[in-house]
Amino acid sequence: MIPVGFAYERPDAVEGALELLAEHGEDATVLAGGHSLLPVMKLRLGTPELIIDIGRLSELSYVRVEGDEVAIGAGTRHHAVETSDVVAAEVPLLAAVARTVGDPQVRHRGTLGGSLAHADPASDLPAAVLALGGTVVLRSLRGDRYVPITAFYTGVFSSVREPDELVVEVRVPRTGGAGWAYEKFTRRANDWAIVGVAVVDGRVGLVNMGSTPLRASATEAALAEGASIVDAAMLADRDTDPPADVAGTKEYRRHLARVFARRALTTAIVA
Ligand SMILES: Cc1cc2nc3c(=O)[nH]c(=O)nc-3n(C[C@H](O)[C@H](O)[C@H](O)COP(=O)(O)OP(=O)(O)OC[C@H]3O[C@@H](n4cnc5c(N)ncnc54)[C@H](O)[C@@H]3O)c2cc1C
Known part of the structure; x- marks a missing residue:
């Protein structure tokens, strides 16, 4: 099926995305890799009035060690998680789980933030981040919220994320040599x-x-x-x-x- 019509914005910075989310709230939907959102729209299970495309925001794509944790930008593609030397060394479970997501095409488009935000209980990465005891970082014009993943999900396709919030980062403890x-x-x-x-x-x-x-x-x-x-x-x-x-x-x-x-x-x- 063909999705219903929608307006489209592609901000060139996270700040711009946050302003659009603050202005349009529940009428807007974020597009990251599109590999879950577009099927939902084609089935007309979702009919957003405005799509805010964050898929090309490079500031959301990174993997870095910060103290006892590894911080991964929400826009980091599954393929980048799967092939990151930092993830392989510090959180090898996450690299291995990313490698099992769909096929190469899906892994080159889909993002870690999108997978967590989508809140599908059949997705691989949310359960891995749950086992790791990770944290989801939500950002809005009101500020940042650090939500332990144990408190993030509320049901099928639903989470505590407010309509004006963007998932900007996922933080997981460095597990090093722990068995996985x-x-x-x-x-x-x-x-x-x-x-x-x-x-x-x-x-x-x-x-x-x-x-x-x-x-x-x-x-x-x-x-x-x-x-x-x-x-x-x-x-x-x-x-x-x-x-x-x-x-x-x-x-x-x-x-x-x-x-x-x-x-x-x-x-x-x-x-
Ligand atoms: C053929 C196929 C096979 C797949 N196989 C698997 C599989 O085996 N295992 C698996 O786990 N997944 C699988 N997926 C899903 C894939 O991993 C998706 O890419 C992922 O679930 C969603 O990531 P995305 O970046 O594509 O998000 P999108 O589709 O762009 O967005 C998904 C939802 O999250 C929201 N969202 C996205 N990013 C953010 C953000 N930063 N902040 C707030 N909200 C956000 C969107 O508004 C939307 O509601 C498959 C998908 C396809 C098409």
Whole structure:
């Protein structure tokens, strides 16, 4: 389908984007890589009056170490995350997860900020940032807000981001040599995860096991109390409410979460 008509603005700086967001609020939508927004618009699930294109704002594309954290600009493409030497050295889980997103074309267009802002529980990167204990930096003309990702998501495709706020940065702790793994189960290469499990330093993030990315808290607690990987992984689906769709039933996804938690934990802790 063809999207409904819309106005288009391409500011040449973040400040300009913030002014447009402040002026137009809920009538405006930010365009970054467009790889989630355009399908939504073509299906007419979204009909913004104004598109604010931030896709070419180079000031939003960077990866840098800042103290104990790595700061990544919201406009950084998945491919840049995947191939960054800094990410590989400091947060290798994130590079590995970025590498599993879609195909090369998607990874050259899609952005880390767009993936997090879109708030799709089937996306890979939000669960990885959740396992990492990251922070989403939101900016508006009112100032900056640092929102722990644990408090960012409120439901399917929804977050605490206000209409006048731009995601400008994602911050993740440097994990260095801590054990990590990402297990993504798909029926075909390049597909979205039916279920995904991200593990780093004993924390476990789940993809597609509820209305938001989730931490497998029962598994994490069991590990901390000395349970075996096998026993802890058996708790990975506790307090989850996975979707049922053509790719699998709720019970199938619960089973996958347990199996892939065991595999990811084994890789992260034993390998
Ligand atoms: C064929 C295909 C396969 C895919 N496979 C996968 C996959 O396997 N795994 C996966 O995780 N994803 C997958 N994706 C999604 C892809 O990763 C998207 O690029 C990503 O989800 C959104 O990033 P974007 O930069 O394209 O955002 P856009 O599509 O431009 O925007 C998405 C939403 O986020 C908002 N937004 C974007 N940037 C900001 C910002 N800085 N501040 C505030 N709001 C913002 C937009 O307004 C919009 O609502 C796939 C997409 C396609 C088309």
